[in-house]
Amino acid sequence: MQFLSDNAASVHPAVWDALKAADTPDTPYDGDALSAALDDSFAQVFQRPCAVLWVATGTAANCLALAAMVPPHGGVVCHEEAHIEMDEGGAPGFYLHGAKLMLAQGEGAKLTPQTIAAVLDPIRDDVHQVQPHAISITQASEYGCSYRPEEIAAIAEIAQARGLRLHMDGARFANAAAFLDCTPTAAAGPVDALSFGFIKNGGMSAEAIVFFDPALADVARYRRKRAGHLQSKGRFLAAQLQAMLEDDIWLANARHANAAAAEIGTACAGRLMHPVEANELFVRCTPAERAALRDQGFGFYDWGDDAARFVTAWNTREQDATALAKAVASL
Template sequence: MTKFLSDNAAPVHPKVWEAMRAADEADNPYDGDTLSSELDARFTDLFGRECAAMWVATGTAANCLALATMCQPHGGVVCHEEAHIEVDEGGAPGFYLHGAKLMLCPGEGAKLTPSGIAELIDPIRDDVHQVQPHAVAITQASEYGLIYSREELDALQHFARSHGLGLHMDGARFANAAASLDGAAAYAAHGADSLAFGFIKNGGMSAEAVVLFDPERAELVKYRRKRAGHLQCKGRYLAAQILAMLEDDLWLANARHANAAAQSIAGGCEERLMHPVEANELFVRLSANERKALRAQGFEFYDWGADAARFVTAWNTRADDAEALGKAIASL
């Protein structure tokens, strides 16, 4: 059985296991340990601008804690109508933001644009009867595996600042986005005030990073993380995962591998693609019979509506398997 279901159940990378084992010796609990203390500096190096970074166990928590630094309970967060925070997080933003509203914006490929956001928020009257936007959340790579370019991010940053809005980036697949942008982390996160930097899909086990490009907001996140039950007492095992992923750019290598596998598949089905393949997800037009045929050959994947399928590659996808899938689709 060859799985292209999702990257979210992939095994843990051997180097991550190693780092976790190496963290076994007792250290201070919570985030008082040596490894956790290194995070700020490591991410500051990576992004080339001062930042604060904290581990949490899920992207949902990472997104919500970051958004809490930007959006008051009576405000709103503009996001794509198919954004993960709207569609797949069980209402977590409503919980963490104490009832703030997600303001849903359409947009090609699950990406937001300044003009799209403007269309949504410009009609909002500046009075207390209407929830005012406080922040914008984008996803890099988007829910359809598309990448925001430096220019697009620049435009969004400019828009957000001129409207007094925070800009958060959901980076569940940030590594795949950065890999797609020549590995430039700073480039891929350009303009964001905060980033939920995902490591779990990319070879980690249980650690994502909340990265704040305004380190003064870290205190709020730290208090809220504890209050949300996300301050693990053996936090060193989470820090170890993240540090292992950053070491020698393992995060990028893994993501490049997954992206390459996606390209390999894409090579076999270009005319069927619903979206360009820019990261590690493919949305492919396939009839029910075609999907059946693929499954009969041992490929696992999710249906995407009635006439398509989603394939996701991961750090551990075998190149052979990807190639085989591409060929299988091409042969349909």
């Protein structure tokens, strides 16, 4: 019963079907019909025009989006525990040609206008200090917390006031949208670009960068090729995204994962380090308790010395979730 991560979960049957269906020769790169239809498919989801590029990883999605917004001499405000800062092997430094990540704080790994201002205000407007050019937020956050639409709006406001672009790392955007139970448009808010994750949510190898400003997409297209991310059989990436959007499978999968997380969270509410607003749980428990859980067959990561991280996925079995809920309740 694995709750280690959603990032290595199985591939959804609809994705398999779409992959097989795409196995006819077509124009290489992103010249195929499936890729060409992505803008429209996502425009339907977000009810506004967008330009969409597929890539193979969330790291590439985040970095290509930011590289289109931020010059090499600029900076990006992000949470000090953001994925781009902690877990991408320095990819932003590579893609943004040495631009600087400016680390802000915030509960649940979420930024607020106040914590953003705390980073921005001390920066002197001179050439000796790196100037900010964008803000990047994560929906849901590294701790599985979802920004409410009004929270995004408040951040967008400070972004606009300071002349900054706004990017959303949506590796688990589906889980946030499902949790918030609002439209995708509301869950994304007025961002300039969204890294929309599909791999953790039932895909095999395709994420989407959704640009709401087409000028950014025009730059990112060249950067994607330049980064070796323009796959020649791109139809197999587009097929995954199209399959997941069809009939809102992406939302159904996320709801399933969230429901499992919610069940477990309810069972150990007093131990939660963060509210469960997506498909991740950070649960205070002792090494002995963790050992006991592992003895019962549960797989998960330690989170420091005094906690465990559990992640549910689109294919978490209900009986496994229930079993874990019972197990944590009995600790």
